[in-house]
Each structure stands twice: as C-alpha cells, then as structure tokens.
Amino acid sequence: MIQTRHGSCHCGAVKFAVDIDLAPEGQRSPQLRPGPWYATTLRCNCSFCGKTRMWKNHVPSESFRLLQGADHLTHYRFGEGSIDHTFCKTCGVYAFVSASEPAMGGDFYCVNVACLDDVGDDELAAAPIRYEDGANDEWGRSPRVTGHM
Template identity: 80%
Template structure:
C-alpha cells in the first residue's frame, strides 16, 4: 500500500519524502497514475542506470517533497536533456531524478529506493521489480540477462 517514506543522501544534506508503494503484487494500492512505470520498482540496463546502480520507482510530482538540501544538489543532463539527474554535491549520492513526459502523466520523480531510510530489509526483498532494456531503447521488455541488475 501507498505509504509516506523518507529518504536522504549518504551525508544527510539532501532529504525528501514521497508517497510510494513498495508492497508485493496482490498487496499494492491502485497506482497514483496509470502505466507500468507507477506499478513497480524498476531496474534498467541503460548506461546511466547500470553505472549508478539505480533502483528506481516513479512517483508523480505531487507525491514527492524535497525537504532540505536544494542548495546541495548538483544537476546532470545528457542525451536529449529531458531528465534532471540530481546528486548531492557533498557525498555524491544519486537519490532521485525529475522529468516531465506527457505519456507518463506529466511531471514525475524517479526515487532511488535504495536511498529510502525507513524501509526494512524484508520490504526491499518483497518489492516487485520490473526490468527494462534501456540499453536498446526497449523499455517495455526485460533484457535477455537480468542477473546483474
């Protein structure tokens, strides 16, 4: 079910909260927006997610709140520049990204769920994962090999 969770970078300079559902299938609330992006956590093999080890969960912009540390964020954009990748300037942790995509309902955040501070090991283990083949721009299908993701 959807719960308010709190997250941070490693040093604590950047803190946020979000309304997110990490429950396994059969225990989940209806997603806040339609689409597979909001119905599961995601692991991707694109060059960026693979190098940062991003374990993401999309949340609508209205379900995300930056609580502190806007001045500690560094921004990185590549490719078309439509995704704002943010990092803590002090510790370098990549806690979330923001973007806007009409097909995804407009403004959203991808929270790195590994940065959530109030999730138990059991909740992480039970969280559903959908795999994306971003390396081949085939976002709707898993890559042939997922064991390293």
C-alpha cells in the same frame, strides 16, 4: 499500500519525503497514474542506470517533497536533456531524478529506492521489480540477463 517514506543521501545533506507503494503484487494500492512505470520498482540497463545501479520507483510530482538540501544538489542532463539527474554535491549519492513526459502523465520523480531510510530489508526484498532493456531502447522488455542489475 502507499505510505509516506523518508529518504536521504549518504551524508544527510539532502532529505526528502515520498508517498510510495513498495508492496508486493496483490497488496498494492490502486495506481495514482496509469502505466507500467507506476506499477512497480524498476531496474534498467541503460548506460546511466547501469553505471549508477539506480533502483527506481516512479511517483507523480505531487507525491514527492524535498525537505532539505536543494542547495546541496548538482544536476546532470544528457541525451535530449529531458531528465534532471540530481546528486548531492557533498557525498555524490544519486537519490532521485525529475522529468516531465506527457505519455507518463506529466511531471514525475524517480526515487532511488536504495536511498529510502525507513524501509527494512524484508520489505525491500519483497518489493516487485520490473527490468527494462534501456540499453537497446526496448523499455517494455526485460534484458536477456538481469542477475547483475
């Protein structure tokens, strides 16, 4: 079910709230937007996610609120530059990204699930995960090996 959760970077300079669904399959709310991106959490093996170990969950932009720390964020864009990767300038934690893609319903955020402060270990362990083979631009396919992700 969709619940408001709170997250932060490691030092606490950046804080956010997000309406997110981490429930296991069969217990989830109806998706706010169609598409596989909003149906589950995701782990990807692309060059960036592989190095940062990003555990992402897409949410529509209206489901995300930056509560504090805009002045503590630094930005990184690569490739086509369509994704705004944000990091805390103080501690370096990568808490979320933002982008806009028409195929994905417009503006959205990817929240780093590991940065959610009010989600317990049991709930994280039960959250559904879909694996993406971003290293080979096969986003709808799982990579051959996922154990390290």
